[in-house]
Amino acid sequence: MHVSPLSWIALTCAIVAAVIMIYYLIYRPPLNGRVKLLMMVAVGVLPIMTAMIGNLEGLQATEHQAFCGSCHTMDMHIADANDPDSLSLSAIHSRTIKFGDKSCYVCHKDYGMFGYAMTKLGGMGHVYMFLSEYAWYDMEEALPKIHIARPFKNDNCMQCHSTTGRLWNDVADHNGLLEDLRTGTTSCASAGCHGYAHPFSKPDEETPSDAEAHSALPAPSPEGT
Amino acid sequence: MNPRAKVERFLDNASRSRLMVYACVLGLIGLVLMSWSLFDQGWIPVMMAMSVGQGIGTLSFALFLVIVIIDLRKAEFRPSITPTPPKPEDD
DSSP states (O other), rough: OOOHHHHHHHHHHHHHHHHHHHHHHHHHHOOHHHHHHHHHHIIIIIHHHHHHHHHHHHHHHHHHHHTTTTGGGGOOOHHHHHHOOOOSHHHHHHHOOOTTTGHHHHHHSOSSHHHHHHHHHHHHHHHHHHHTTTGGGGGGHHHHOOSSSSSOOOHHTTTOSOOOHHHHSSSHHHTTTHHHHTTTOTTTSSSSTTOOOOOGGGTOOOOOOOOHHHHHHHOOOOOOO | OOOOHHHHOOOOHOOOOHHHHHHHHHHHHHHHHHHHHHHSSSSSOOOOOIIHHHHHHHHHHHHHHHHHHHHHHHHOOSSSSSSOOOOOOOO
């Protein structure tokens, strides 16, 4: 458990506020000007600081794998992403420092001006689906039913793999499908190309062989692609 | 009785100390929920802190503001500068 310095500040505010409120509840001093000023600090100023820091920390927490993995239905996704022997797209990317502990968020977030807000709205949809349906399933029941809400956008891949680099264009399939890839008609994360990001979750669908997955491995650096 | 009259009647009769007790109890509950998410960053604590915890905290602060409004309604405002007596007119 990592607690940041900001969290300690928030906790200190909360403790001070709680001590003042408990003092009031026990001794019930008359509400004169001085007591009201003190209670404004205890009921208003300090809790607002706690809430603001809590929001900041909470929103940052939502970017981490631990948050995504706190729903049991994501156990296998997280385990696969962190499996050093896995050759799935999620595992390959999670091993790089630019994704790492935030690999779920970096791949699945929406980009653009309202990307952050739209990602959070999408997350609320996930919470609704989890509470209304998936929370009651065990992993075996849930896995065949879980699917991505919208097709995965190639734009997300193209944040790093710009499709303009020489190394990337030297691959014949990339060159032949350039427009389809840029417009999203052909998905990078499909069975015929680099395979599904979470192949274990598609038991009934075609998955790439290990040889194909290995052939997708040499991705020297996003800058070169 | 219309809603405005109901509110005014409430403000005239409400006990300030009781309202402050409610504010403190709600504030403590809100603080516990908000602090929980600082240590456990799973989806339940984070969402509870950012929705229920902050909602309860806001309610607590709103009760405090009600106390302030009650006090303001009962306060007798006196001008801070006493009016100067009119000067006798110059001849």
